[in-house]
Amino acid sequence: MARLTASVATRLLMLVVVLFVISISVFLLVHLLPGNPAYAILGPGATPAGVERVVHELGLNKPLTTQYLSWFGRAVRGNLGNSYLTHQPVGATIGHAFPVDLELVILSQVIAFAIAIPMAVAAARHQGKWIDRTFTAGSFGMLSMPPFVIGVPLLLALAVTAHLFPATGYIPIYKEFLTNLHEMLLPSITLAIGSVAVYYRLLRSDLISTLQEEFVTLARSKGLSDRAVMYRHALRPSTIPLVTATAINVGSLLGGAVIVEYIFDLPGMGLLLVNGINSRDYMMVQGVILTLATAFVIINFLADILYRVIDPRVRHA
């Protein structure tokens, strides 16, 4: 227990360092973008006096280090500043957008596991047979299809033509639970397909390998059924790599979520980021990237902890 606590503490410290480095990188990258945000704020009617005033108001005339320290000091206290364009608090805007991506990623992973695990179990149990070959070929197909290839036909068929699902719009889950699920199902399926293929292939190969371990042979020799061996003895150790894969996958899923947001017109982080970059809304871009990076780092941190909890070999190493 003491080891686990020390390990968690070390990783928490690393987390803080990583986030600090990320904050500097984000700040510098955003300020390297060409173009003055004052022009986006003022538009074609901007005058030099107006531009100067806006630059002064935003503090853009101060040295970069001063700007960074001011922003970072506020950010660690949970204040990400106000959008240059809308003058709305960045934190509140992200508060509306981030749950969209979070829900999209979580739902897509639930769907991916719900499909991939039974597929992998069936394929491992019937290794080399038609079911295994069919699922493996299908997973190749899924891997080769990016979200926009899946999302657009799903949208056209089930929303635009059949009117079974909405094509646009988003109602937060806490406002109308089932309506929200109805709206999020197609985007989540779109995002899940790639994960299904990854998890299926990972779990299948691990299950096949685990089924050849001595402890499995021992379990079989005790007269346990194939089903019992699979679910009680083989599946748990084989799911450990899935935890790591899921954590790593979150980064690419957030990237994929941006495209899915665009296809299904969901008001998530992707739209904020693209609009922020186009209008040089530094505060918004910094806030969005910092939030995404923090989420990614925290998820990986939690995966590390979970890994130790569910795998005794790691815990006692």
Added chain:
Amino acid sequence: MNKQPDPGPAASTTAGLRPPIDRRQFLQLAAGAGATGLGSSLLASCSSSSTPSGRKPLANGISSLTPKKGGRLVFGLDAEVSGFDPSVSPWPPAGVDYAVSLFDPLAILMADGTVRPYLAQSITPNADYTVWTITMRPNVLFHDGTPCDAKAIAYNFDHFNKSEFFVFLTDMKAAKVTGPLTVDIEMNSPWVPFPAFLTGSVGAQVGWIAAPSMLRSSNGAANPVGTGPFKFVEWIPNDHMTAERNPHYWRSGLPYLDQIEYRPIPSSSSRSNGLQAGNIDIMIDATTQVMVEYMHNPGYSYIDTLGEHIGEPSVNFVMLNMTRSPFDNLLARKALAYATDVERYNKVIANNVPAVLDGPFVPGSPYYVPTGYPTYDLKQASALVRQYQSSTGKRFEFTIQGPAGGATETEILSFWQGTWQQAGMSVNTSLVAEAAMIDNAINHKFDAIDWTQFSAPDPDCNYAFWRSGSLANFPGNDDGSIDAELVSARSSTNLAVRRQAYQAVSKHLAADLPYIWTNSAPYAVMAGAHTMNFANPTSPDGGKALGMKDGFIWPTQIWLND
């Protein structure tokens, strides 16, 4: 040409009225989705789409049926705004759509191109048009209950004129309250078409009147308070803006809708999908691909600005920087004009939907005149390129910038690059974020920019963009003849004189070549068949107002036929 609408059978619920679904419906939908099958649905999706409601759509957005009150309209817009303060946030057409629900303009643009008072009771000039007296209607209140009187109007003008952000009112001297409901707007020189600036169209934002309490508030830009037909409820940037019916609206019996929700959906295809799936009731669009899809689709109501000649349309062009090489040289600008195959451009990029231009006005406009603008001639262009290179000793090389994020911008820049290189020019392309592009335009940090501009209720609204030395004269064109014509048009009450002046401006622009004209930039509005009367606004005295100006329509008289 108005197709008489048929009330038809009771419609299915509209997007805006879509109720929350319960568990049973959710499971039925999920089962239905599976049963439908992707393959068969995909085949179905290839066929032409039909309106979900089954009603007959309106050919011109005008309904003669008795309006029904109530309902919630969901309106898909193509852009988001940065705020609602008319003196701070430069609005795209989508911003004017927001504004017309929350605020009222002092004046309204009529279908015949004239301007009449709207929120104002009267707008009258003195003898030499150096003072305009605005008289307000009695008992009009802002949404916060404060009076919309002369003081409020003067405050709006002062706020706008002191904002530093706009160069459009440089000829305005002061706004003086002369009575409880009257305010005098004093000018530095005669300004005849001034009321056009009060119509609130794109580029005429001074016309929108906001409550002084909103303009004074540090958070006012996000919490609009106007006199408009709808009261602000909620704004979540990039998601939606909701407004509800103003029960005390000064136009008796209006509006018809209970609520309106605007959704900024930047992707044309997503907006179109939303309309066809029944999630939005009405949308605006400026992409010719989507226009073509709807203009011949009998399932939807559709209007556009093609063939509209009021004031000046939004036009596409390539803007040249006349303050630096190579386009500080008339030879280079002429070479580029001759090398520009606008007919092919219009076919390849815009499906031949808009009109090809040879000046800032479209054929059919009273201000249009054939300008003698160079037509496509590759041989002539190549000869001019050689002449430029031999006379200057420089290579004819430049970069064209275009807005990053534009749906077809890469295609457009590639087209120009390929076309102009045939004449021997060396052309680079650069996609630039919108903010950087405006910065580049204002500070002359460009060679050529793919640009869209000049939508105006009256050509005088473009005074600041064409006048020599103006900060908004992005190409840096210095032509005293144009300045004289602009002053002549601004100070004359004679339509013939004004017409002649703008025709002369067009000819001077064709000779100076600060702009390489391409085509008009039309806007369209498409709606589900249950969305009634969306292009039929009237002035308070019952006159027929212009249904749509560059994507901006009035929600005041829209109703839902559910």
